[in-house]
Amino acid sequence: MSHSTPALTEADRLMTVCNSCRYCEGLCAVFPAMELKRSFSDGDLNHLANLCHNCGACYHDCQFTPPHEFAVNVPGTLAQVRAESYAHYAWPKAARPLFARHGTALAIGMTLVTALFILGFVAANEPGALLTAHLDDARFYALLPHEAMVALFGAAFLWMLLAVFMGARAFWRDTGTPQTELRDHTQATLDAARLRYLDGGGMGCFNEDDQPTDRRRLWHHFTFYGFLLCLGATSLATVYHYVFGWEAPYTWHSGPALLGIAGGIGLVIGPLGLLSAKRARMQELGAVGFRGMEVGFILMLLITGASGLALRVLGETALLGPLLALHLGAVLTFFLSMPYGKFVHGLYRYLALSRHARDMRVALAPKR
Amino acid sequence: MAVWDVLVAGGGNAALCAAIAARRAGRSVLVLEKAPKFYRGGNTRHTRNMRCAHDTATGTLTGPYTGDEFMEDLLRVTSGNTDEALSRMMIDRSYEMLDWIQQQGVRFQPSLGGTLSLGRTNSFFLGGGRSMLNALYRTAEGLGVEIRYEHEVTEVEIDGPSFRAATVTTPAGPTRIEARSLVAASGGFQADIDWLKQGWGDRAENFLIRGTPYNKGSLTRALIDSGVRQIGDATQCHAVAIDARAPQFDGGIITRLDCVVFGIVVNKHAKRFYDEGEDIWPKRYAIWGRLVADQPDQIAWILFDAPNLEKFMPSLFPPIEAGSIAELAEKLSLDPAQLVETVETFNASVVGGRPFNHVEPDGNRTEGLTPEKSNWAQRIETAPFYAYPVRPGITFTYLGVRVDDRARMVMQDGQPAENMFAAGEIMAGNVLGQGYAAGIGMTIGAVFGRLAGQGAAAHVS
Numbered sequence: 001m002s003h004s005t006p007a008l009t010e011a012d013r014l015m016t017v018c019n020s021c022r023y024c025e026g027l028c029a030v031f032p033a034m035e036l037k038r039s040f041s042d043g044d045l046n047h048l049a050n051l052c053h054n055c056g057a058c059y060h061d062c063q064f065t066p067p068h069e070f071a072v073n074v075p076g077t078l079a080q081v082r083a084e085s086y087a088h089y090a091w092p093k094a095a096r097p098l099f100a101r102h103g104t105a106l107a108i109g110m111t112l113v114t115a116l117f118i119l120g121f122v123a124a125n126e127p128g129a130l131l132t133a134h135l136d137d138a139r140f141y142a143l144l145p146h147e148a149m150v151a152l153f154g155a156a157f158l159w160m161l162l163a164v165f166m167g168a169r170a171f172w173r174d175t176g177t178p179q180t181e182l183r184d185h186t187q188a189t190l191d192a193a194r195l196r197y198l199d200g201g202g203m204g205c206f207n208e209d210d211q212p213t214d215r216r217r218l219w220h221h222f223t224f225y226g227f228l229l230c231l232g233a234t235s236l237a238t239v240y241h242y243v244f245g246w247e248a249p250y251t252w253h254s255g256p257a258l259l260g261i262a263g264g265i266g267l268v269i270g271p272l273g274l275l276s277a278k279r280a281r282m283q284e285l286g287a288v289g290f291r292g293m294e295v296g297f298i299l300m301l302l303i304t305g306a307s308g309l310a311l312r313v314l315g316e317t318a319l320l321g322p323l324l325a326l327h328l329g330a331v332l333t334f335f336l337s338m339p340y341g342k343f344v345h346g347l348y349r350y351l352a353l354s355r356h357a358r359d360m361r362v363a364l365a366p367k368r
Numbered sequence: 369m370a371v372w373d374v375l376v377a378g379g380g381n382a383a384l385c386a387a388i389a390a391r392r393a394g395r396s397v398l399v400l401e402k403a404p405k406f407y408r409g410g411n412t413r414h415t416r417n418m419r420c421a422h423d424t425a426t427g428t429l430t431g432p433y434t435g436d437e438f439m440e441d442l443l444r445v446t447s448g449n450t451d452e453a454l455s456r457m458m459i460d461r462s463y464e465m466l467d468w469i470q471q472q473g474v475r476f477q478p479s480l481g482g483t484l485s486l487g488r489t490n491s492f493f494l495g496g497g498r499s500m501l502n503a504l505y506r507t508a509e510g511l512g513v514e515i516r517y518e519h520e521v522t523e524v525e526i527d528g529p530s531f532r533a534a535t536v537t538t539p540a541g542p543t544r545i546e547a548r549s550l551v552a553a554s555g556g557f558q559a560d561i562d563w564l565k566q567g568w569g570d571r572a573e574n575f576l577i578r579g580t581p582y583n584k585g586s587l588t589r590a591l592i593d594s595g596v597r598q599i600g601d602a603t604q605c606h607a608v609a610i611d612a613r614a615p616q617f618d619g620g621i622i623t624r625l626d627c628v629v630f631g632i633v634v635n636k637h638a639k640r641f642y643d644e645g646e647d648i649w650p651k652r653y654a655i656w657g658r659l660v661a662d663q664p665d666q667i668a669w670i671l672f673d674a675p676n677l678e679k680f681m682p683s684l685f686p687p688i689e690a691g692s693i694a695e696l697a698e699k700l701s702l703d704p705a706q707l708v709e710t711v712e713t714f715n716a717s718v719v720g721g722r723p724f725n726h727v728e729p730d731g732n733r734t735e736g737l738t739p740e741k742s743n744w745a746q747r748i749e750t751a752p753f754y755a756y757p758v759r760p761g762i763t764f765t766y767l768g769v770r771v772d773d774r775a776r777m778v779m780q781d782g783q784p785a786e787n788m789f790a791a792g793e794i795m796a797g798n799v800l801g802q803g804y805a806a807g808i809g810m811t812i813g814a815v816f817g818r819l820a821g822q823g824a825a826a827h828v829s
Binding site for chain 1: 406413414416475477478480481482492493494495496497498499502503506615618620621622623678681682683684
């Protein structure tokens with residue numbers, strides 16, 4: 001079968017090798033999924049690539065990795081296919097080049113958006129308000145009224161949802177629009193929530209060398225659950241505001257604040273761990289040309305988490321205004337960049353796990 | 369270290385089991401592996417399971433496989449050509465090997481897709497042989513075993529029944545290493561084509577070697593030349609028919625072909641030469657290497673038709689495809705008229721009539737054909753037609769050193785060596801006079817390796 005990119009062509013070659021061997025089938029979901037097929041479309045390969053959690057076990061377990069002439073590097077090749085798949089399915093098409101230049105785009109976006117917030121705060125209020133907002137009862141709403149904040153972030157959020165949905169739909173269609181059932185999604189949710197396949201089949205994952213000492217699963221849990229807690233904080237605050245009429249600022253022991261603090265801590269520890277793991281990582285296991293996207297995503301999460309925590313700690317000082325600009329700048333940049341960067345990995349991986357749950361269920365069902 | 373307690377030559381399963389056992393007994397252990405790190409471990413890299421006796425099903429084994437049944441299988445595949453006492457001892461010790469090897473960090477999984485027939489008897493390594501090997505190396509290094517790559521033992525200094533020192537070729541030149549005991553676990557000599565030719569003649573030129581090019585048997589040669597008794601002859605080995613397009617070395621598992629039973633096998637004269645339906649895969653898997661080796665130019669082709677294409681495990685190279693038998697013959701450079709006649713004669717002889725079942729002998733046979741096909745005979749009639757070219761693929765050789773039931777080498781005069789032990793392929797010929805049963809090479813390596821390590825450690829104390 002011919003393929004649209006060199007990475008997909010290489011992935012197809014490797015699947016032929018791996019399907020003839022199958023020694024790795026106990027390591028993760030990718031190899032059992034591969035065994036269900038003998039030929040692979042682009043969509044199948046993108047499915048397998050997004051099913052791969054890059055634990056690295058098969059690289060060290062394979063008797064045919066370089067320097068062997070068969071040059072089998074499944075995690076590296078699937079990482080390339082996966083990164084390219086994010087761009088391939090992105091909506092609108094015009095945004096696709098953003099993936100390869102994601103780091104630069106983020107840096108420019110972050111600077112611009114934060115600067116605009118600062119300018120906006122200064123222009124819309126009395127001179128000096130930027131540094132005196134902490135003295136105002138309304139705190140940050142003194143700089144940016146609640147309605148304006150909701151309008152701005154609501155719009156960005158909706159755009160993000162739309163773009164991410166369109167990308168996910170394209171991915172799902174390309175993998176054949178599998179007829180999944182609720183139980184498949186339950187399975188996929190459990191698999192994703194536990195990072196079931198980021199454990200090298202039980203032996204542990206690999207990062208910087210051939211020792212299974214990797215801790216990315218832990219760092220990812222900090223990051224992912226930190227992110228969820230922050231989302232929970234915002235959602236709860238929205239309920240407080242609209243349902244109960246309790247307006248921010250909230251005291252540190254209120255629900256939204258506690259969730260936000262816990263989430264913020266996760267979003268600092270997790271990304272720091274992931275960044276350090278990424279720096280030490282064996283080059284062979286990663287994609288080429290997407291470093292900005294990968295590092296940028298983690299950095300955005302880190303800046304969002306750290307600036308949020310800083311706002312909580314320093315919200316009663318003159319730094320409130322500048323920190324607010326930084327935090328809102330980070331969140332807005334994050335929202336806008338979500339459909340065009342590493343964020344989509346979570347969604348595509350979840351969809352791949354759903355299809356996998358369905359495929360295995362059907363394959364293992366008793367034949368009539 | 370001026371004098372090591374235990375010197376282990378080799379870096380595969382047998383060597384590491386010996387090194388770990390000796391190190392756990394408190395000895396200083398040096399492992400010398402000829403290959404660079406990536407290619408360490410010889411054929412262990414390419415293995416996937418180990419055959420051990422067990423009385424009950426386990427989490428990864430589907431049912432019991434007693435020592436008696438294991439022994440029966442061994443006697444059958446070797447046609448009784450084995451040292452029965454030694455094999456019985458190995459089988460008895462294989463019971464506890466399942467636990468012991470897992471205590472060294474090795475992990476098992478249920479049998480792989482496409483190998484269901486081995487799910488009861490053989491324990492499969494999670495992640496395959498290289499993963500298993502990596503686990504053993506991690507354990508050995510964690511215990512303080514020293515490992516040196518690109519170090520090949522080429523000569524041994526033996527004083528009567530006692531080992532004194534070894535001459536070792538290293539990247540920095542030759543060196544001499546003294547040790548109080550030696551474990552030879554350096555594999556077979558299958559990568560030394562000249563040595564193979566001593567048994568096989570020029571036929572060996574057409575053999576493919578399934579493992580690394582490093583297994584040349586220099587230590588085997590040195591030991592035999594220094595007074596250790598030889599076992600086996602140069603023609604005995606584990607040989608299967610593999611894809612003729614495989615590289616000369618290290619093609620491993622992915623070049624094997626499991627499809628003999630689905631069609632017919634012809635030689636370069638486009639004629640059949642053996643009963644393709646004699647027994648089920650994998651029981652007769654290991655005879656086809658030798659059968660092809662006996663054909664002119666050591667090449668043959670497996671022929672089958674469209675409905676069978678996806679009935680067996682896929683392999684690395686695609687089959688050669690054609691719309692007719694004559695066209696297929698052209699592509700294979702065979703005589704079209706002869707191949708058409710061979711296929712037509714075969715088709716006309718198929719009795720068939722029973723449901724086709726490749727898992728067990730199904731009684732679909734030919735009648736009035738020489739050689740007959742006694743099971744799974746089905747007409748080759750639906751285009752497109754396919755062929756895989758096959759050549760003998762040598763896994764490992766059986767000629768090696770004689771050992772006793774403590775894994776000690778036996779000297780020319782019949783006396784056991786004082787401090788020299790052997791494990792793995794280098795002494796596999798003690799158990800395997802001929803033939804093979806899947807996973808038994810790893811059993812030989814692990815059981816005799818552990819025994820050799822224990823013996824070497826005990827000798828030093």
